[in-house]
Amino acid sequence: DAGITQSPRHKVTETGTPVTLRCHQTENHRYMYWYRQDPGHGLRLIHYSYGVKDTDKGEVSDGYSVSRSKTEDFLLTLESATSSQTSVYFCAISEPRGNTEAFFGQGTRLTVV
Amino acid sequence: ILNVEQSPQSLHVQEGDSTNFTCSFPSSNFYALHWYRWETAKSPEALFVMTLNGDEKKKGRISATLNTKEGYSYLYIKGSQPEDSATYLCAQIGSYIPTFGRGTSLIVHP
Numbered sequence: 001d002a003g004i005t006q007s008p009r010h011k012v013t014e015t016g017t018p019v020t021l022r023c024h025q026t027e028n029h030r031y032m033y034w035y036r037q038d039p040g041h042g043l044r045l046i047h048y049s050y051g052v053k054d055t056d057k058g059e060v061s062d063g064y065s066v067s068r069s070k071t072e073d074f075l076l077t078l079e080s081a082t083s084s085q086t087s088v089y090f091c092a093i094s095e096p097r098g099n100t101e102a103f104f105g106q107g108t109r110l111t112v113v
Numbered sequence: 114i115l116n117v118e119q120s121p122q123s124l125h126v127q128e129g130d131s132t133n134f135t136c137s138f139p140s141s142n143f144y145a146l147h148w149y150r151w152e153t154a155k156s157p158e159a160l161f162v163m164t165l166n167g168d169e170k171k172k173g174r175i176s177a178t179l180n181t182k183e184g185y186s187y188l189y190i191k192g193s194q195p196e197d198s199a200t201y202l203c204a205q206i207g208s209y210i211p212t213f214g215r216g217t218s219l220i221v222h223p
Contacts, residue, residue, distance in 0.1 A: 031209060042119075042202060042215035043157075050209070058210075090156065096209045101147055101159030 003027050006091050006105035013112055019078040021108050023091030025071075031094045032074040033058075033102070034066065036087040043090065049074055050096065081112045117205050119214035126193050127222050133189045134217040136203030140184035145206040148177055148188055151216065152199045160188075160201075193221040 003026030013019050023032060031050055035043040035058075045058030047066040055066050063085060065077045078085055091105040118137045126132050138146065145164045149157040161170040166181040174191045190197055200218045204211040 033211070035213075040215065043213040045210065045212070048210060092211075094209075094211070099145055099162055099164050101149075101162050102204070102211050104156035104158075106156055 004091060004093055004103055004105045006089075006108050008108060009106060010109045011111070013081050013110070015082060015112055016080050019081050019110065021076045021089055021091075021110070023074045023076070023105055025074075025093050027093060027103070028071060029093040029103075030071075030096050032068065033092040033094075034064075034074070034076045035090045035092065036060065037090060037107070038087050046076065046089075078110075081110075083112050086110060086112045117203060117212050117214040119201075119203055119217050121217060122215065123218040123220070125220045125222065128194060130193050130221075131189070131191045132193055132219065133187050134201055134219075136186045136188070136214055138184050138186075138203075138205040139207075140181055142207045143181050143184075143205065144208070146179055146181075146186050147204045147206065147211060148186070149202040149204065150199050151202055157202055190219070193219070195221045195223050197221050 005024050007022045033048040034046040044060045046060055046064050049055045049068040067075045089108045092102045094102040120135050147162050148160040150160050151157040161177045163179040168179040170177050176189045179186045198221045200216040202213050202216045204213045
């Protein structure tokens with residue numbers, strides 16, 4: 001299995017509080033992604049990183065920020081959590097070549113109450 | 114943002130049936146097409162990575178084809194088994210970023 005771990009695995013938080021999810025890889029892959037999974041929507045890209053301190057927005061980036069200060073860690077922050085951000089969040093990693101697959105973390109289930 | 118469509122959204126079949134799903138994608142700016150298998154409470158895992166028009170890949174009872182000119186890929190499962198029950202995702206890779214379809218949920222009844 002690819003060395004990619006997400007923490008925490010589960011979190012319940014209150015509306016308006018900040019939340020940070022962590023993705024850690026040991027594969028030295030250049031690209032890292034944060035997706036959210038919601039019923040009927042599959043996986044939607046929130047943000048991605050193509051190198052240390054190099055990040056860009058995905059299709060559902062509003063309300064989220066990211067940081068990547070070193071190759072192995074990619075942090076996703078909800079500055080002020082809302083109920084619409086209740087979801088399962090997946091981190092993924094890949095090399096910048098389309099002929100290799102992406103590898104996924106185990107997912108983080110976030111509930112905003 | 115690429116528009117990747119999958120059909121059908123869900124599928125119920127009997128054990129032993131053969132089945133297939135479709136993934137359609139914009140044919141412009143094509144780099145690669147990935148298929149993933151996603152079991153409940155687990156993470157997606159890659160089945161196939163396809164890059165060339167006319168590519169055909171096979172893994173056991175599962176196979177896939179790719180037509181980049183018309184923008185579609187088919188995934189076939191021969192003789193479905195209950196353990197094939199999962200969501201099957203396709204992703205088009207454009208500029209290195211995977212864009213996923215919404216998936217096809219397959220349930221195989223014993």
